[in-house]
Amino acid sequence: MTQVGYSKKVLEHFKNPHNFGVIKDATTVGQVGNPACGDVMKLYLKIDKNKQGQDFIKDVKFETMGCAAAIATSSVVTDLANGKTIEDALKLDNKDVIEALEYLPNIKIHCSLLAIDALNEAIFNYYQKTNHPISETLAKKHDRITVCQTRLHDKHR
Amino acid sequence: MKLSTKSRYALRALASLIDQGCCCSVKKIAKDEHLSSDYLEKIFAKLKKAGVLEVERGASGGYMLSRDPKDITLKEVIGALEKPEFSCPDICTCHSKNLYQQIQTGFNQVLSSITLDSVDNSQKTVYLDYAASTPVDPRVLSTLITYFDSKYSGNSSSLHQFGLNAAQVIEDSRTTFAKILNAKEEEIIFTSSATESNNTVLKGVAWACSQKGKHIIISSIEHDCVRNSAQWLKTQGFEITQVPVDKDGFIDFKFLEKSIRPDTILVSIIHGNNEIGTIQDIGKIGKLCHSRGVYFHTDASQSFSKVKIDVQKNNIDFLTISSQKIYGPKGVALLYIKSGSKITPLLHGGGHEFGLRSSTVNVPLIAAFTKAAQIAIDSMDSENKRLTQLRDYLIKNILKNIPDTHLNGPIKNRLCNNINVSFDKIEGESILLDLDMNGIICSTGSACSSHSLEPSHVLLALGLKPEQAHSSIRFSLGRFTTKKDLDYLLTILPQTIQKMRQLSPFK
Numbered sequence: 001m002t003q004v005g006y007s008k009k010v011l012e013h014f015k016n017p018h019n020f021g022v023i024k025d026a027t028t029v030g031q032v033g034n035p036a037c038g039d040v041m042k043l044y045l046k047i048d049k050n051k052q053g054q055d056f057i058k059d060v061k062f063e064t065m066g067c068a069a070a071i072a073t074s075s076v077v078t079d080l081a082n083g084k085t086i087e088d089a090l091k092l093d094n095k096d097v098i099e100a101l102e103y104l105p106n107i108k109i110h111c112s113l114l115a116i117d118a119l120n121e122a123i124f125n126y127y128q129k130t131n132h133p134i135s136e137t138l139a140k141k142h143d144r145i146t147v148c149q150t151r152l153h154d155k156h157r
Numbered sequence: 158m159k160l161s162t163k164s165r166y167a168l169r170a171l172a173s174l175i176d177q178g179c180c181c182s183v184k185k186i187a188k189d190e191h192l193s194s195d196y197l198e199k200i201f202a203k204l205k206k207a208g209v210l211e212v213e214r215g216a217s218g219g220y221m222l223s224r225d226p227k228d229i230t231l232k233e234v235i236g237a238l239e240k241p242e243f244s245c246p247d248i249c250t251c252h253s254k255n256l257y258q259q260i261q262t263g264f265n266q267v268l269s270s271i272t273l274d275s276v277d278n279s280q281k282t283v284y285l286d287y288a289a290s291t292p293v294d295p296r297v298l299s300t301l302i303t304y305f306d307s308k309y310s311g312n313s314s315s316l317h318q319f320g321l322n323a324a325q326v327i328e329d330s331r332t333t334f335a336k337i338l339n340a341k342e343e344e345i346i347f348t349s350s351a352t353e354s355n356n357t358v359l360k361g362v363a364w365a366c367s368q369k370g371k372h373i374i375i376s377s378i379e380h381d382c383v384r385n386s387a388q389w390l391k392t393q394g395f396e397i398t399q400v401p402v403d404k405d406g407f408i409d410f411k412f413l414e415k416s417i418r419p420d421t422i423l424v425s426i427i428h429g430n431n432e433i434g435t436i437q438d439i440g441k442i443g444k445l446c447h448s449r450g451v452y453f454h455t456d457a458s459q460s461f462s463k464v465k466i467d468v469q470k471n472n473i474d475f476l477t478i479s480s481q482k483i484y485g486p487k488g489v490a491l492l493y494i495k496s497g498s499k500i501t502p503l504l505h506g507g508g509h510e511f512g513l514r515s516s517t518v519n520v521p522l523i524a525a526f527t528k529a530a531q532i533a534i535d536s537m538d539s540e541n542k543r544l545t546q547l548r549d550y551l552i553k554n555i556l557k558n559i560p561d562t563h564l565n566g567p568i569k570n571r572l573c574n575n576i577n578v579s580f581d582k583i584e585g586e587s588i589l590l591d592l593d594m595n596g597i598i599c600s601t602g603s604a605c606s607s608h609s610l611e612p613s614h615v616l617l618a619l620g621l622k623p624e625q626a627h628s629s630i631r632f633s634l635g636r637f638t639t640k641k642d643l644d645y646l647l648t649i650l651p652q653t654i655q656k657m658r659q660l661s662p663f664k
Contacts, residue, residue: 006590011590011594014587014590014591015591015594017660020659020660031662035623035624035627035663036612036622036623036624036627037610037623037627038584038585038586038610038612038623038624038627039584040661040662040663041662042662063660063661063662064660064661064662065582065583065584065657065660065661065662065663066584066587067584067586067587067590068586068587068590070584070587071587071660107610110610
């Protein structure tokens with residue numbers, strides 16, 4: 001049976017988004033999307049060392065301009081990433097986001113990708129800033145996100 | 158235990174009185190709520206005695222609440238009319254005596270804790286999406302049901318009495334519309350939707366007139382059914398010119414004049430725009446088209462019964478009207494085709510509707526559509542005046558109370574029920590959903606755009622940036638909209654906008 005509209009979870013997150021706002025002394029920030037397309041996500045990460053000496057996400061906050069799905073996926077990605085080591089956070093993908101939201105309408109799947117992109121971008125920026133080696137996969141993701149945003153920008157100019 | 162009829166009527170009438178927002182005569186409430194005026198007068202007299210109502214004398218007088226609805230309890234109202242009692246018939250001997258007393262106390266407490274305010278505001282829904290579709294008017298619904306009767310169930314092409322009954326209904330409907338539009342009966346055909354009517358015109362004229370030429374002119378703010386029909390005709394070797402519009406959505410008339418060529422066969426320009434409400438000067442466009450020997454079609458789905466249309470005076474060759482925009486049922490529409498016009502039908506078959514639209518004719522839908530049109534035309538002047546006032550009230554207050562907000566579309570020559578606004582730095586769908594959660598129903602640009610992520614082509618045509626187009630909301634008012642509805646929207650909307658702006662990374 002085809003479900004019409006958003007899932008309960010999406011509506012819950014939309015109504016009461018988790019972790020929204022700004023981290024003033026954020027370690028790193030990732031911003032993706034384009035106002036011309038109607039979706040922009042900005043993810044703030046506070047990164048610290050855990051007891052094992054690994055980098056982990058101590059705090060995460062988001063700001064999003066976009067549809068209900070964009071707000072809900074942002075909210076969920078902050079929940080998923082919060083407390084994870086950077087390495088584990090990089091393993092998250094958009095299927096995890098969709099699963100946490102029960103489902104997303106097909107036309108809104110891109111919002112789940114955008115949320116994961118924002119997380120990856122924030123981590124990419126952190127690695128670059130700290131001269132941490134960047135894996136080929138992450139570098140590729142970063143390139144794809146950049147190309148994507150430029151293309152969208154050109155399309156709507 | 159059941160509430161007495163008296164109490165139920167009293168609550169219904171009080172809710173209606175609150176809805177009016179001022180003092181009101183018994184007669185008006187009785188009429189609105191379909192109650193007996195004499196009966197209601199007796200009830201109101203008792204409520205007055207109990208101090209729930211007051212009387213205002215004078216010409217504009219009537220009954221009004223003595224206090225704020227949130228200060229009047231159900232116990233006062235019901236207590237003025239009846240004594241709800243829980244008691245055991247054998248009160249002296251019964252072992253459950255205490256139990257009944259407890260129920261009575263609890264019941265009184267409950268009635269005292271509910272105020273008229275909550276009667277009024279429970280499950281409030283404010284529908285402000287009349288441009289997407291209107292609810293069926295109860296009077297239209299009764300017509301619809303009448304014509305589902307078996308005596309009209311024949312095929313209108315059949316010669317027996319059931320067929321003739323059906324055929325007569327259709328012919329009467331044609332007469333009604335012909336009178337309204339100043340057309341001839343044989344110029345009115347019924348279709349299944351405005352989309353079908355518009356497709357019929359674009360494709361039908363293209364097929365019938367391709368000998369003369371293959372050039373068609375539309376505007377840049379047409380509804381998708383005209384736009385996409387034109388787009389498809391492009392793949393069939395036709396050339397399409399789009400006339401641009403100014404910042405308010407009015408077509409560039411000089412551009413249109415220059416665009417008409419010897420091989421132009423049709424100009425199709427929407428009368429009242431569905432997204433931004435711009436009303437084009439169809440008289441002027443029709444005159445131009447006829448002076449240049451080109452057919453003129455206008456989609457009047459939104460404008461019918463809001464703007465007077467005379468097909469002869471306005472030089473219209475083809476005109477589309479939809480039932481579901483004027484409180485009629487979905488699934489029926491009309492196409493006016495000026496007699497002698499060259500057009501090929503989309504549907505070939507038994508030759509119904511003068512051979513222009515084969516399909517067994519849907520009697521109940523057409524009868525109901527006609528009833529809806531008649532009601533809309535009869536109340537056109539007063540209703541348009543009322544809606545214009547409400548529209549301007551809403552526009553003024555949105556722009557005044559919410560910063561960084563812009564009206565899209567014109568101030569003058571705008572459909573009396575259309576409001577389209579952009580809220581900077583946020584996205585329309587999230588506004589729509591948040592309002593929906595608060596019981597307010599509206600739309601982002603055009604309802605059809607929920608199938609696509611692209612910003613509205615109409616708003617882009619006005620020169621808006623894509624991000625401004627994404628941040629637009631359309632409120633469309635209608636027959637059942639009250640000032641109170643708009644006041645409710647005006648209390649919720651600023652909160653919604655503020656919430657979304659807080660979430661946005663752009664400040």
